[in-house]
Amino acid sequence: EAGVTQFPSHSVIEKGQTVTLRCDPISGHDNLYWYRRVMGKEIKFLLHFVKESKQDESGMPNNRFLAERTGGTYSTLKVQPAELEDSGVYFCASSPRTGGWNEQFFGPGTRLTVL
Amino acid sequence: LAKTTQPISMDSYEGQEVNITCSHNNIATNDYITWYQQFPSQGPRFIIQGYKTKVTNEVASLFIPADRKSSTLSLPRVSLSDTAVYYCLVGPISSGSARQLTFGSGTQLTVLP
Numbered sequence: 001e002a003g004v005t006q007f008p009s010h011s012v013i014e015k016g017q018t019v020t021l022r023c024d025p026i027s028g029h030d031n032l033y034w035y036r037r038v039m040g041k042e043i044k045f046l047l048h049f050v051k052e053s054k055q056d057e058s059g060m061p062n063n064r065f066l067a068e069r070t071g072g073t074y075s076t077l078k079v080q081p082a083e084l085e086d087s088g089v090y091f092c093a094s095s096p097r098t099g100g101w102n103e104q105f106f107g108p109g110t111r112l113t114v115l
Numbered sequence: 116l117a118k119t120t121q122p123i124s125m126d127s128y129e130g131q132e133v134n135i136t137c138s139h140n141n142i143a144t145n146d147y148i149t150w151y152q153q154f155p156s157q158g159p160r161f162i163i164q165g166y167k168t169k170v171t172n173e174v175a176s177l178f179i180p181a182d183r184k185s186s187t188l189s190l191p192r193v194s195l196s197d198t199a200v201y202y203c204l205v206g207p208i209s210s211g212s213a214r215q216l217t218f219g220s221g222t223q224l225t226v227l228p
Contacts, residue, residue, distance in 0.1 A: 037218075091159070109156075
């Protein structure tokens with residue numbers, strides 16, 4: 001069974017540009033989570049999808065971040081326009097419908113560098 | 116939110132038992148304690164979870180004292196492949212949201228030959 005995949009693995013962009021990160025959860029997992037770790041800081045929750053609906057987006061830092069999960073399958077996280085402080089590693093995780101955060105499977109992450 | 120504190124790094128030798136302690140003084144009644152392992156260029160991977168006393172699985176043991184203000188992850192007879200960052204998480208699992216999770220800074224365990 002394929003695990004959670006994320007694309008790209010690395011992205012280097014300039015301040016002001018737009019970047020879109022993609023996450024493909026494990027097939028059949030209704031719950032999808034986004035997290036990020038900025039340099040030197042802790043991994044922090046961004047938002048949680050249940051299928052295509054945003055269950056909780058309280059961790060989104062500001063309105064430059066937009067997450068979508070059309071059709072309840074893969075998800076995208078767009079940063080527009082990117083700022084220097086957005087640099088870090090963005091993780092996606094998924095869990096089964098009846099599972100919670102404790103049954104999450106994480107992807108390898110996307111390392112975003114904003115210059 | 117319950118904040119967690121862990122040592123930044125630990126070194127050990129192959130074959131030794133490693134104990135990593137996490138402090139969580141503000142743990143709430145409905146919080147569980149979960150440990151994740153992370154290798155370079157990979158996402159965190161669930162290791163073990165517990166609420167109180169002791170939990171053991173094929174990978175590790177988790178010791179939680181009665182006051183639950185700390186917990187200790189025990190890795191028996193570590194090998195070089197156990198070199199990773201270990202995270203202690205505290206949060207509710209039954210009714211809480213993932214936003215209540217507290218990821219600590221993690222402990223970098225380095226196993227030496």
